[in-house]
Amino acid sequence: MILHPAVLSLMTMSLLAGIMVLLAGAVGVRILFSWNIKSGSELQLSLERQTYLVSTILAYTFVFQILSLFLYIYTADNLHGLFVGAMCAAGTLNVNEYGYPVLLLKIVNFLLAGTWLIVNYADTRGYDYPLIRAKYALLLLIAPLVLFEAYEQYRYFSGLHADIITSCCGALFSQDTRNISGDIAALPARPMAIAFFAAMTATLVSGHLFYWKGRGGWLFSAVSLVAFLVGVASLISFISLYIYELPTHHCPFCCLQEEYGYIGYALYATLLGGAVTGLGTGVLMPWRNRGSMKQVIPQLQRTLTLVTVILYLLFTLIVLYRIKFSALTLGW
Amino acid sequence: MNMISLTNISKSFHVGKASQFVAVNDVSLDIEPGKVTILKGPSGSGKTTLMTLIGCMARPTSGRIVLSGMRAAWMASEEPAGVEITSLPERFLNDIRRRTFGFVFQQFNLLKGISVLENVMLPAYPTGEDHREFAKRAGVLLEQFSIARHASSPVEWLSGGELQRVAIARALINDPSVIIADEPTAHLDTALSREFMTIVGTLKKAGKTILIASHDPIVFDSPLADRVVEMRDGVITSSGPKP
Ligand SMILES: Nc1ncnc2c1ncn2[C@@H]1O[C@H](COP(=O)(O)OP(=O)(O)OP(=O)(O)O)[C@@H](O)[C@H]1O
Ligand SMILES: [Mg+2]
Numbered sequence: 001m002i003l004h005p006a007v008l009s010l011m012t013m014s015l016l017a018g019i020m021v022l023l024a025g026a027v028g029v030r031i032l033f034s035w036n037i038k039s040g041s042e043l044q045l046s047l048e049r050q051t052y053l054v055s056t057i058l059a060y061t062f063v064f065q066i067l068s069l070f071l072y073i074y075t076a077d078n079l080h081g082l083f084v085g086a087m088c089a090a091g092t093l094n095v096n097e098y099g100y101p102v103l104l105l106k107i108v109n110f111l112l113a114g115t116w117l118i119v120n121y122a123d124t125r126g127y128d129y130p131l132i133r134a135k136y137a138l139l140l141l142i143a144p145l146v147l148f149e150a151y152e153q154y155r156y157f158s159g160l161h162a163d164i165i166t167s168c169c170g171a172l173f174s175q176d177t178r179n180i181s182g183d184i185a186a187l188p189a190r191p192m193a194i195a196f197f198a199a200m201t202a203t204l205v206s207g208h209l210f211y212w213k214g215r216g217g218w219l220f221s222a223v224s225l226v227a228f229l230v231g232v233a234s235l236i237s238f239i240s241l242y243i244y245e246l247p248t249h250h251c252p253f254c255c256l257q258e259e260y261g262y263i264g265y266a267l268y269a270t271l272l273g274g275a276v277t278g279l280g281t282g283v284l285m286p287w288r289n290r291g292s293m294k295q296v297i298p299q300l301q302r303t304l305t306l307v308t309v310i311l312y313l314l315f316t317l318i319v320l321y322r323i324k325f326s327a328l329t330l331g332w
Numbered sequence: 333m334n335m336i337s338l339t340n341i342s343k344s345f346h347v348g349k350a351s352q353f354v355a356v357n358d359v360s361l362d363i364e365p366g367k368v369t370i371l372k373g374p375s376g377s378g379k380t381t382l383m384t385l386i387g388c389m390a391r392p393t394s395g396r397i398v399l400s401g402m403r404a405a406w407m408a409s410e411e412p413a414g415v416e417i418t419s420l421p422e423r424f425l426n427d428i429r430r431r432t433f434g435f436v437f438q439q440f441n442l443l444k445g446i447s448v449l450e451n452v453m454l455p456a457y458p459t460g461e462d463h464r465e466f467a468k469r470a471g472v473l474l475e476q477f478s479i480a481r482h483a484s485s486p487v488e489w490l491s492g493g494e495l496q497r498v499a500i501a502r503a504l505i506n507d508p509s510v511i512i513a514d515e516p517t518a519h520l521d522t523a524l525s526r527e528f529m530t531i532v533g534t535l536k537k538a539g540k541t542i543l544i545a546s547h548d549p550i551v552f553d554s555p556l557a558d559r560v561v562e563m564r565d566g567v568i569t570s571s572g573p574k575p
Binding site for chain 2: 295
């Protein structure tokens with residue numbers, strides 16, 4: 001293992017997160033089985049008291065969970081000099097077979113943790129615990145993933161040794177590589193660009209409709225999720241080409257480096273942030289017109305929709321800017 | 333008006349420890365709106381504990397308390413009026429506590445070193461109401477209780493009877509519908525205790541619900557007392573005839 005401060009903080013963060021979701025999960029199971037707001041039993045009253053504490057602890061845990069994705073890619077980027085053949089985070093993550101699964105888990109957990117925070121926010125605005133079951137059901141979905149991520153991350157870091165020979169991003173994200181990253185890299189640039197701008201426009205239009213008319217919440221949420229996936233694929237297939245000004249370099253990690261103005265962080269933050277708020281908008285839909293949530297959720301969903309649209313718009317503007325000022329021109 | 337309905341209210345201290353102690357045990361009681369209800373009982377019988385539960389200053393171990401007829405700003409319009417306070421999250425409870433209940437404590441709990449007027453206005457600050465509004469109300473209350481000339485004096489200059497009236501004025505600053513007084517006459521002589529009961533009469537006429545814990549005969553034998561509830565060892569031994 002490499003005793004780098006960022007590695008140690010990631011391990012500590014994931015250990016703590018694991019412990020927290022385990023403890024909270026235990027309360028969650030009791031709430032799912034025994035919660036009854038009508039009852040004045042000792043158990044019910046103690047659950048009501050515990051849920052304050054548990055929600056607060058979980059909120060902090062999940063904020064750290066969200067930050068850990070960025071710390072993880074930062075660390076991978078930062079350590080690449082230690083491995084023979086690595087030129088950016090792509091190589092570091094490829095040092096053993098756990099690097100990429102951890103990244104994927106962290107992205108999934110980022111989206112789930114963000115959604116949980118949104119559900120929790122709505123729940124605590126109500127006076128009658130309106131989303132309590134949904135909140136803990138979601139927790140029971142996230143908890144195993146957080147634990148699995150912690151375990152995989154441990155295996156990843158414990159298998160990191162200096163001077164291991166790895167592949168560079170040029171090989172990993174090449175159109176000729178026969179794996180998922182290679183397949184995405186090989187997606188033709190032009191249709192991908194059309195799909196990208198179409199998806200972003202669809203998010204804008206459906207978001208506009210939902211924001212002003214209060215209609216099509218599900219549609220907006222689904223469209224924003226699709227736009228997220230299209231955005232990630234586009235990043236590898238054609239946006240990267242403009243960033244690096246090379247017709248064949250598809251790496252999604254080199255752009256995290258100083259050489260490219262750390263533009264990768266801005267791209268990932270806007271895209272992932274927009275995905276979370278878009279997802280959260282949809283998850284809240286079933287409670288939109290229920291009792292105490294009537295005065296909370298519609299307004300909250302409008303804010304989330306606005307944030308999604310703004311973040312995706314920022315992402316698109318950065319992309320357009322890179323395309324306009326890139327030395328590369330693809331023959332379209 | 334808000335009827336306060338207690339259902340199977342219990343309060344234990346030190347739950348799960350050897351020193352576990354049940355201060356209030358399975359109490360069910362309806363407190364009538366606009367009436368004077370007296371809680372009577374020996375020391376340690378759970379009167380103060382029960383009143384802190386009703387006034388949302390502590391949560392019971394089990395049981396529910398409903399303020400029926402109550403309608404809070406944050407309630408959905410189609411919900412029937414009535415708020416169950418024991419399950420309310422803290423942020424909503426604060427709102428109820430400040431607007432519904434006024435407290436008069438045994439020791440008066442006035443803050444030394446600040447003026448009478450500031451003491452009276454204290455519970456109004458957290459409501460976020462405009463300062464001029466509640467300062468005006470405080471002035472009216474001080475007039476009403478003939479302590480206006482002491483408005484800017486620090487409380488330590490006041491006599492026992494005056495302190496008593498400052499404490500009552502403070503309990504009324506947010507115009508609560510329920511006044512909770514814990515042994516309000518314990519430190520007063522007979523004349524002042526009778527004066528206190530006169531004020532209770534005025535408040536009752538103004539439509540307030542009044543709950544007083546006391547083992548002072550001037551209080552529980554007063555013709556103003558609509559109902560005397562007796563407690564012993566955390567249980568109600570006699571809940572008196574309903575008014
Ligand atoms: N915070 C606490 N922790 C432990 N025990 C407590 C606590 N508060 C009250 N008690 C106990 O609960 C019992 C009831 O107390 P409470 O103050 O309600 O009685 P009371 O009827 O108001 O008595 P008094 O007439 O003396 O004021 C007492 O035995 C007291 O020691
Ligand atoms: Mg007492």
